[in-house]
Amino acid sequence: MINVSILGFGTVGSGVYQIINENNKELEASTGKKIRVKSILDNRKSVNPDIAGILAEKFEDIENDEEISVVVETIGGTGAAYDFVKRALLKGKNVVTSNKALVEMYGSELLRIAKEKNVAFLFEASVGGGIPLIRTIGDAFAGEVIKEIDGILNGTTNYILTCMTEEGQSFEEALQKAQELGYAERNPEADIEGYDTGRKIAILSSLACGKEVKFSDIYTEGISKIEKVDLEYAKQMSMAIKLCGSATVDDNGDIAAYVCPMMLDRDNPLYMVKGVFNAILLEGNMLGRTMLYGSGAGKLPTASAVVSDILSIIKLGSNRLPIEWSEERAKVLPMDKTSHRYFIRFKDVDEKHITRCRRAFADSEVIRLEGLDEFAVLTGYIREKDFNLVSESLNDIIKFIRVR
Amino acid sequence: MINVSILGFGTVGSGVYQIINENNKELEASTGKKIRVKSILDNRKSVNPDIAGILAEKFEDIENDEEISVVVETIGGTGAAYDFVKRALLKGKNVVTSNKALVEMYGSELLRIAKEKNVAFLFEASVGGGIPLIRTIGDAFAGEVIKEIDGILNGTTNYILTCMTEEGQSFEEALQKAQELGYAERNPEADIEGYDTGRKIAILSSLACGKEVKFSDIYTEGISKIEKVDLEYAKQMSMAIKLCGSATVDDNGDIAAYVCPMMLDRDNPLYMVKGVFNAILLEGNMLGRTMLYGSGAGKLPTASAVVSDILSIIKLGSNRLPIEWSEERAKVLPMDKTSHRYFIRFKDVDEKHITRCRRAFADSEVIRLEGLDEFAVLTGYIREKDFNLVSESLNDIIKFIRVR
Numbered sequence: 076m077i078n079v080s081i082l083g084f085g086t087v088g089s090g091v092y093q094i095i096n097e098n099n100k101e102l103e104a105s106t107g108k109k110i111r112v113k114s115i116l117d118n119r120k121s122v123n124p125d126i127a128g129i130l131a132e133k134f135e136d137i138e139n140d141e142e143i144s145v146v147v148e149t150i151g152g153t154g155a156a157y158d159f160v161k162r163a164l165l166k167g168k169n170v171v172t173s174n175k176a177l178v179e180m181y182g183s184e185l186l187r188i189a190k191e192k193n194v195a196f197l198f199e200a201s202v203g204g205g206i207p208l209i210r211t212i213g214d215a216f217a218g219e220v221i222k223e224i225d226g227i228l229n230g231t232t233n234y235i236l237t238c239m240t241e242e243g244q245s246f247e248e249a250l251q252k253a254q255e256l257g258y259a260e261r262n263p264e265a266d267i268e269g270y271d272t273g274r275k276i277a278i279l280s281s282l283a284c285g286k287e288v289k290f291s292d293i294y295t296e297g298i299s300k301i302e303k304v305d306l307e308y309a310k311q312m313s314m315a316i317k318l319c320g321s322a323t324v325d326d327n328g329d330i331a332a333y334v335c336p337m338m339l340d341r342d343n344p345l346y347m348v349k350g351v352f353n354a355i356l357l358e359g360n361m362l363g364r365t366m367l368y369g370s371g372a373g374k375l376p377t378a379s380a381v382v383s384d385i386l387s388i389i390k391l392g393s394n395r396l397p398i399e400w401s402e403e404r405a406k407v408l409p410m411d412k413t414s415h416r417y418f419i420r421f422k423d424v425d426e427k428h429i430t431r432c433r434r435a436f437a438d439s440e441v442i443r444l445e446g447l448d449e450f451a452v453l454t455g456y457i458r459e460k461d462f463n464l465v466s467e468s469l470n471d472i473i474k475f476i477r478v479r
Numbered sequence: 480m481i482n483v484s485i486l487g488f489g490t491v492g493s494g495v496y497q498i499i500n501e502n503n504k505e506l507e508a509s510t511g512k513k514i515r516v517k518s519i520l521d522n523r524k525s526v527n528p529d530i531a532g533i534l535a536e537k538f539e540d541i542e543n544d545e546e547i548s549v550v551v552e553t554i555g556g557t558g559a560a561y562d563f564v565k566r567a568l569l570k571g572k573n574v575v576t577s578n579k580a581l582v583e584m585y586g587s588e589l590l591r592i593a594k595e596k597n598v599a600f601l602f603e604a605s606v607g608g609g610i611p612l613i614r615t616i617g618d619a620f621a622g623e624v625i626k627e628i629d630g631i632l633n634g635t636t637n638y639i640l641t642c643m644t645e646e647g648q649s650f651e652e653a654l655q656k657a658q659e660l661g662y663a664e665r666n667p668e669a670d671i672e673g674y675d676t677g678r679k680i681a682i683l684s685s686l687a688c689g690k691e692v693k694f695s696d697i698y699t700e701g702i703s704k705i706e707k708v709d710l711e712y713a714k715q716m717s718m719a720i721k722l723c724g725s726a727t728v729d730d731n732g733d734i735a736a737y738v739c740p741m742m743l744d745r746d747n748p749l750y751m752v753k754g755v756f757n758a759i760l761l762e763g764n765m766l767g768r769t770m771l772y773g774s775g776a777g778k779l780p781t782a783s784a785v786v787s788d789i790l791s792i793i794k795l796g797s798n799r800l801p802i803e804w805s806e807e808r809a810k811v812l813p814m815d816k817t818s819h820r821y822f823i824r825f826k827d828v829d830e831k832h833i834t835r836c837r838r839a840f841a842d843s844e845v846i847r848l849e850g851l852d853e854f855a856v857l858t859g860y861i862r863e864k865d866f867n868l869v870s871e872s873l874n875d876i877i878k879f880i881r882v883r
Binding site for chain 2: 101102206211217218219220352359361362364365366368370373378379380386390391
C-alpha cells in the first residue's frame with residue numbers, strides 16, 4: 076500500500092484526489108501496488124464530505140506519519156509550500172509538486188536535499204500541465220545535447236493572441252473574454268507580461284544545461300503591447316504572433332534564454348498552436364526537432380501529470396534517469412548578444428524614408444498594409460546589439476517584434 | 480563498462496555507432512557508466528576501417544560473449560533478426576530493436592521471454608523514429624485509460640500528400656519525386672498501401688490495450704487512389720487529407736483499429752503536419768489530448784531512439800514502468816462497426832440526383848468545385864455498415880474518403 080498525502084485541495088489537489096480514486100484499478104495494474112490518499116491538508120477546512128474523514132489538522136501530522144511515503148504539494152507560492160516540501164524531503168518522503176514558482180526559486184536546493192535523502196523531488200506538472208515535457212527532457216533526451224527549447228508555455232496569452240488573430244479583437248477585448256471564460260485571472264499580469272512563461276523557461280533551461288537558470292536572469296517581454304494591426308501584418312506575411320519562451324545552449328554551455336512575442340512563419344510547428352494549448356519544440360543534436368503539444372493547464376491534465384510522477388516514484392524508486400540540475404549558476408547571455416530577424420513598423424510613408432529604413436538593414440524587405448499611413452520592414456538575422464544601434468539612428472519607429 | 484553489440488550496420492546501426500561515439504561523454508554523464516560498442520555483426524563484411532577491428536565473425540561470438548549486456552538489432556525483417564533477438568534474450572541479454580515487423584509479428588513472445596529472463600526488450604525506434612512515443616505511452620500514460628490513438632506514422636505518404644496539396648502534383652508525380660529524394664523506396668508498396676502504418680498502429684494498439692493486436696486484423700487502405708481533385712475538394716472545405724493510423728479502445732477494452740486516408744479539418748492538430756514529419760495524438764481519460772511531433776525516420780533520429788532505450792536499460796535495469804502486452808489476442812472490431820463522417824464524390828450533376836444523394840445521408844451538405852461535372856456530399860457521423868447500405872442504393876459514386 077502506497078500512502079499519499081495531498082497538501083492543498085484546490086483545482087490541482089482535488090484533481091489528484093479524483094484521479095487516484097477513479098483510475099485506482101489502472102494505477103494498481105501499472106505499479107503492482109495499491110495506492111490511496113491517506114490525508115489531505117487544506118487551510119480552508121473544506122467541508123467536502125468525501126474528504127472530511129482524511130483531513131489532517133496540521134502539517135506535523137503528515138510530517139510525522141511514517142506510513143506516508145509520497146507528499147503532493149499543490150498549495151502554490153513559495154511560503155508554506157517551501158517550508159512543507161523541505162520538511163517532507165528532510166523526513167525522507169518523496170515529494171511531487173505542480174508549483175513552478177517553488178521549483179524555479181528553490182529547485183536547486185530541494186533537488187540537493189532529495190538526492191541526499193535518496194528520495195524523489197518531481198515536478199512534471201509545473202511546466203506544460205499535462206504535456207510530459209520534463210520527463211521527455213530527462214528520459215528521451217538523456218544523452219542528447221539539447222541545443223534549443225522553444226515553446227508556447229502559457230495558455231492564457233495564446234488564447235488572447237488566437238482571439239485577436241481569428242476574431243479581429245483588440246488586446247483588451249480578448250483579455251476580457253479570457254477572464255470571463257476563466258482562462259485569465261482577475262489580475263492577469265503574471266500571464267500577459269510573460270512572467271509565467273519566464274519561470275517555466277527558467278526550469279526547462281536549468282534541465283537542459285544542468286545548471287541553475289534563474290527567472291531574474293531571463294529577458295521577459297509580454298503581449299500587452301501587441302495590437303490588431305501587428306496581427307494584420309503577420310497575416311499578410313503568412314505568419315502568426317506567439318508568446319514564446321526560448322532557450323538555446325551554445326557549445327560552451329552558455330545559455331541564451333528569453334520570453335517575448337515572436338512572429339513565426341507557417342513552417343514552424345508552433346504556428347498552428349491555437350487557443351489555450353501549449354506546445355514545445357525540443358532540438359537535440361542527434362534527435363533533431365521534436366514537438367510536444369497538449370493541454371498546458373486544466374484540472375485533470377495537470378493532476379494527471381502529478382499522478383504520473385507518483386507512479387514513477389512507486390515503480391522506479393531512486394533508479395530513475397536524473398531530472399535535476401546543480402546549484403551552480405548558469406551564465407545567461409544578455410539579450411543584446413542574441414540574434415534575430417526583426418519586424419519593424421515605421422510611421423510616415425515618404426518614399427525616401429522607406430528606402431533609408433530598408434537599406435539600413437541589409438536583406439530587408441518592405442511590407443505595406445493597404446490604407447495605413449505607415450510601413451514595416453522585415454530584416455534578416457542581426458545581433459540585437461547591432462539592431463539597437465541601427466534603430467537608434469532611424470526616426471519614427473513605432474515598434475518592433477522579433478521574428479523566428 | 481557497458482558493452483553493446485550492434486547487429487546490422489545499415490542506416491540505423493551505423494547511426495547508433497556514431498551516437499555512442501560522438502555523444503560518449505554525455506552518455507556517461509547521464510548514466511554514470513562508460514558505454515562502448517564492443518562488436519558489430521554485418522553480413523556485408525563492410526570494409527569501413529573504423530569498425531574493422533570490432534566486426535564479429537558470426538552471431539555465436541556475440542551470443543557467447545558474457546561481457547555483452549545489450550544487443551541492438553537493426554537488421555530488419557523477421558528472419559535472422561528474430562532468431563538472433565530470441566537467442567540473445569534467452570542468454571539473458573537486453574535487446575533493443577528498431578524493427579517494427581519483428582515487434583508486430585513476434586513482440587508478444589519476445590516480451591514474455593524478456594520478462595522470464597528479467598531483461599529488457601525495448602523498441603522505441605520501431606514506431607515514430609525519433610519521437611519518444613512508446614515511452615510516453617508506457618510512462619506518462621501509465622495509469623491513464625487510453626481512449627484513442629490517432630497518428631501520421633509514415634513520412635513517405637505524408638510527403639507525397641503534402642506535394643500533391645501544395646504543388647498540385649498528381650500522385651504519380653509526387654511519388655516519383657519522393658523516390659528521387661530517397662523518401663520512398665523503389666518498391667513503395669509497404670508505404671503507399673498503408674502496410675507500414677498498419678504495423679505501427681498494431682504495436683501502439685497492443686500497448687494501449689495490453690493485449691496482442693495483429694496487423695492482419697487491421698483494416699488497411701493506402702493513398703494510391705487519392706487524386707488531385709480530392710485535394711482540391713479538401714482545400715475548399717479547409718481540410719487536409721492525411722494517411723492516418725487510428726485506434727480507439729471502448730469501455731469493454733475492445734479495439735477499433737484501421738489505417739486509411741482521412742480528411743481532417745483545420746482544428747485537428749494533425750492538419751498542420753507536413754512533409755516527412757510524423758505526429759501522433761494520444762487521448763487519455765484524464766490527461767486529455769497530447770500530440771507528439773517530430774522526425775519519424777532518418778538515420779540520427781531513429782538511432783537516437785535506440786540509444787535512449789540503451790540508456791534506460793543501463794539506468795533502470797528491470798525497474799521500469801512496463802512497456803508490454805500479453806499474448807492474449809485483442810478483439811478488434813470489424814470496420815463496419817466503426818463510425819465516421821464521409822466525403823462522397825458523385826458523377827452527374829443533375830439537380831434531382833444531387834437532392835436524392837444529399838437526403839440519403841441526414842445532416843449532409845453538398846460541395847461543388849467549379850467547372851467539374853460532379854459533386855460531393857459531406858455526411859454527419861454514420862456507422863460504416865449503414866454507410867455501405869445506403870451507398871449501395873445510390874448510383875454514380877466515384878469514391879469516398881472518411882472524415883475525422
